[in-house]
Amino acid sequence: MTSKEFLLKQISQMNTNINNELSSEEVSIILSKNGFPCEYIKKFWETFETNKDGNISKDEFTKRLANQHPQQRRIEMWEAVFKGFDKNNSGKLSGKELQDVLQQNNYDKETLERFIKQHDKDWDGQLNYIEFLQFESLNNIDCSQTSINRIYQKDKIMDVEEFRKRGKEMIDFVANYLDNIEDLKVFPQIEPGYLHKMIPTDAPKNPEDWNSIMNDVNNIIMPGITHWRHPHFYAYFPTVNSNTSLCGDILSGGIGCVGFSWETSPACTELEVMMMDWLAKMLKLPNEFLSESGIGGGVIYNSCGEATLVALFAARNKTIDEKCKENPKENQFIVMSKLVGYYSDQAHSTVERAGLLSMIKMRPVKSIKRKMRDSVLEEMIQEDIANGCYPFYCVATLGTTGSCAFDNLEEIGPICKKYNIWLHVDAAYAGSAMICPEYRHLLNGIEFAMSFVFNPHKWMLVNLDCCAVWFKDSRFVVDAFAVFPPYLGNQHENKYPDFRHWGIQFSRRFRSLKIWFVLRLYGVKGIQKYIRNHIELGHLFERLISRDDRFEIVEEVTMGLVCFRLKGKNENTNNLYKRIEADGRIYMITSVFCDTDIVYLRFIVCYQFATEDHIKFAYDTIIHITNEMNLCLGAQTDK
Numbered sequence: 001m002t003s004k005e006f007l008l009k010q011i012s013q014m015n016t017n018i019n020n021e022l023s024s025e026e027v028s029i030i031l032s033k034n035g036f037p038c039e040y041i042k043k044f045w046e047t048f049e050t051n052k053d054g055n056i057s058k059d060e061f062t063k064r065l066a067n068q069h070p071q072q073r074r075i076e077m078w079e080a081v082f083k084g085f086d087k088n089n090s091g092k093l094s095g096k097e098l099q100d101v102l103q104q105n106n107y108d109k110e111t112l113e114r115f116i117k118q119h120d121k122d123w124d125g126q127l128n129y130i131e132f133l134q135f136e137s138l139n140n141i142d143c144s145q146t147s148i149n150r151i152y153q154k155d156k157i158m159d160v161e162e163f164r165k166r167g168k169e170m171i172d173f174v175a176n177y178l179d180n181i182e183d184l185k186v187f188p189q190i191e192p193g194y195l196h197k198m199i200p201t202d203a204p205k206n207p208e209d210w211n212s213i214m215n216d217v218n219n220i221i222m223p224g225i226t227h228w229r230h231p232h233f234y235a236y237f238p239t240v241n242s243n244t245s246l247c248g249d250i251l252s253g254g255i256g257c258v259g260f261s262w263e264t265s266p267a268c269t270e271l272e273v274m275m276m277d278w279l280a281k282m283l284k285l286p287n288e289f290l291s292e293s294g295i296g297g298g299v300i301y302n303s304c305g306e307a308t309l310v311a312l313f314a315a316r317n318k319t320i321d322e323k324c325k326e327n328p329k330e331n332q333f334i335v336m337s338k339l340v341g342y343y344s345d346q347a348h349s350t351v352e353r354a355g356l357l358s359m360i361k362m363r364p365v366k367s368i369k370r371k372m373r374d375s376v377l378e379e380m381i382q383e384d385i386a387n388g389c390y391p392f393y394c395v396a397t398l399g400t401t402g403s404c405a406f407d408n409l410e411e412i413g414p415i416c417k418k419y420n421i422w423l424h425v426d427a428a429y430a431g432s433a434m435i436c437p438e439y440r441h442l443l444n445g446i447e448f449a450m451s452f453v454f455n456p457h458k459w460m461l462v463n464l465d466c467c468a469v470w471f472k473d474s475r476f477v478v479d480a481f482a483v484f485p486p487y488l489g490n491q492h493e494n495k496y497p498d499f500r501h502w503g504i505q506f507s508r509r510f511r512s513l514k515i516w517f518v519l520r521l522y523g524v525k526g527i528q529k530y531i532r533n534h535i536e537l538g539h540l541f542e543r544l545i546s547r548d549d550r551f552e553i554v555e556e557v558t559m560g561l562v563c564f565r566l567k568g569k570n571e572n573t574n575n576l577y578k579r580i581e582a583d584g585r586i587y588m589i590t591s592v593f594c595d596t597d598i599v600y601l602r603f604i605v606c607y608q609f610a611t612e613d614h615i616k617f618a619y620d621t622i623i624h625i626t627n628e629m630n631l632c633l634g635a636q637t638d639k
Contacts, residue, residue, distance in 0.1 A: 181231070186584065186586060187581060187587045188223060188226060198220045231607045231610065231614050232614065234586060234604055234606060235589045237458050238429075238560075241461075241608070242518060244461065245462045248513040248514030248516065260499060269497065271510075271513065273496070273497060274512075275512040276300070277290050279456070280298060280470060285446060296470065297471065298471075299470075299497075300466060300467065300468060301469050304426055304428040307451070307469040308351050308395060309353075310480075310504060311422065311451040311469075311471075312354050312393055315392050316339060316358065317476065317479055319393075320332045320335045340362075340384050340389045340391055341395070342380060342391070343363075343364060344400070344407060345364040345365060345366055345367050345595070346370050346372075346594075360393075361389075370593070373411065374412055374415050377394070391421050395426060396412050396423060397427075398442055398443065399558075401428075402593070403555040403561070403593075404555070404559050404561040405555065409423075413445040423448055424451045427453065429559070430559055431454020431459075434454075435527065435528060449472070450472050450473070451469065451470065452469070453469045459531065461527065465511070530608075534559075537611075537614075541562050541605075542562050545564050551564050551566060552564065563603075570598065576629060577589075579625045583625055588601055
């Protein structure tokens with residue numbers, strides 16, 4: 001049977017009204033049965049239905065289709081398909097457009113892969129018209145969406161339009177999470193190793209669907225989250241986020257600059273310099289710490305631990321240079337072996353770690369009432385000098401991690417100056433409060449320091465990571481870290497800081513943006529109001545817990561941290577802590593005073609929007625659990 005005879009048979013079957021004309025529906029059915037896609041059917045109808053009466057004669061239909069050269073008909077068909085799917089008239093079909101073509105024309109994966117390798121010459125993830133016409137030689141191809149994505153989209157998995165869509169969805173996800181966070185338990189009810197059982201041991205070979213990823217976020221990730229932004233999170237220190245800061249971080253990530261020098265992103269470097277000066281002026285730091293001084297200035301690090309280590313290295317190199325000049329017989333290695341540094345036994349563990357990493361001896365100074373005192377420090381210094389050592393570095397803490405105690409800089413500073421010791425001041429948590437005039441006195445004596453650090457990402461509405469560090473003389477830091485490979489040279493060197501020379505980190509994100517956003521949207525007064533609220537709420541909890549004579553406050557409450565315990569044996573406080581954690585309504589941690597071995601609970605106000613109601617709820621929860629514990633103990637005693 002010829003093509004014409006076959007078509008006439010189909011026409012006879014379809015033309016039920018036997019009027020020698022075919023309707024658009026009849027033409028569509030016939031063409032579809034013969035493998036023609038809808039785009040070609042549409043074009044065919046528009047071309048040959050000349051009198052616009054909604055019909056085409058059988059003779060005209062047969063003549064135009066059956067008598068047309070097969071190759072020409074195929075080219076015409078695929079041309080119609082191409083133009084039909086090329087929505088933006090770009091002359092190329094994108095991966096998404098190709099996917100639509102394939103879904104309607106039954107292509108299989110293997111043939112498609114073979115075709116792509118052969119015809120997509122420039123491998124740009126798109127097919128131009130000439131490449132696309134080669135489809136006329138393919139048959140019976142069926143391609144899944146996953147395969148299409150893998151073949152065509154390559155590194156264009158999420159283009160701008162997809163990012164716009166998914167980005168908005170992610171903002172909604174985070175906003176909904178924060179809006180409903182109070183309904184969740186603060187601490188996850190899972191066991192260690194839970195995640196290992198829920199995800200594959202190897203990475204996926206092929207791209208996965210976005211929705212399946214988000215399903216796993218809900219079902220796998222979120223059940224294992226400790227909710228640091230929960231209203232009843234009272235543990236560690238605040239890592240207070242703000243939506244303002246998050247917006248700055250999104251912009252930073254979107255810009256994606258790597259700001260290790262002025263040349264690599266001028267705005268990144270210059271804004272960081274200016275934001276560090278803004279913060280320094282808010283804290284009323286001495287002018288020597290400002291970039292305006294010419295030799296001082298500030299920089300953003302990941303954490304206070306990094307700042308402690310960088311300051312130690314700067315102090316080390318400074319002292320080595322001085323001692324080698326004093327005694328030419330001693331080289332740098334001999335001098336380094338004699339170096340010794342000091343820190344309070346209440347200081348953060350990262351100070352001890354700095355000693356481990358640098359392989360320099362760091363001696364803990366026994367505190368008196370949780371404070372490092374000048375008399376104890378000087379006695380240790382004199383002892384080390386008598387033993388032939390070189391005291392070179394001392395870390396003072398304003399707001400210790402354990403109990404928020406404050407070393408007295410006006411005591412420690414003159415001792416460091418007397419013995420030419422680099423004084424580094426760590427105010428990770430409490431530093432933010434010093435922008436309030438009523439707490440600025442805690443910073444008195446800062447003029448003796450060579451470096452100062454605090455974390456805006458703890459208590460100043462800036463999200464992780466953002467650690468603000470200042471050096472009175474940045475040349476010591478640059479001398480310790482600067483290297484000058486020829487491929488990084490540029491004509492603007494020495495005109496602005498190259499922050500790659502200011503510490504361990506080389507590649508740097510645009511972190512100053514989130515400081516800029518927060519300071520502009522809140523203003524200094526807004527941040528002061530926020531900090532004062534936290535401190536007032538800390539004192540509220542202090543008053544509430546002091547009413548119950550079963551408890552005792554074990555450290556003076558200065559900021560938003562309250563240290564308290566059940567009177568009596570440590571076992572009582574430990575049991576209370578375990579019951580609070582198991583209950584899940586609030587979350588705190590314990591600590592121990594190293595000089596007395598006393599166990600206590602740390603309650604610190606963390607939630608950005610904390611109110612008196614939140615504090616009273618926490619207090620009521622603690623009292624309720626304590627009462628239950630006492631009932632259990634009473635029942636055991638009765639037995």
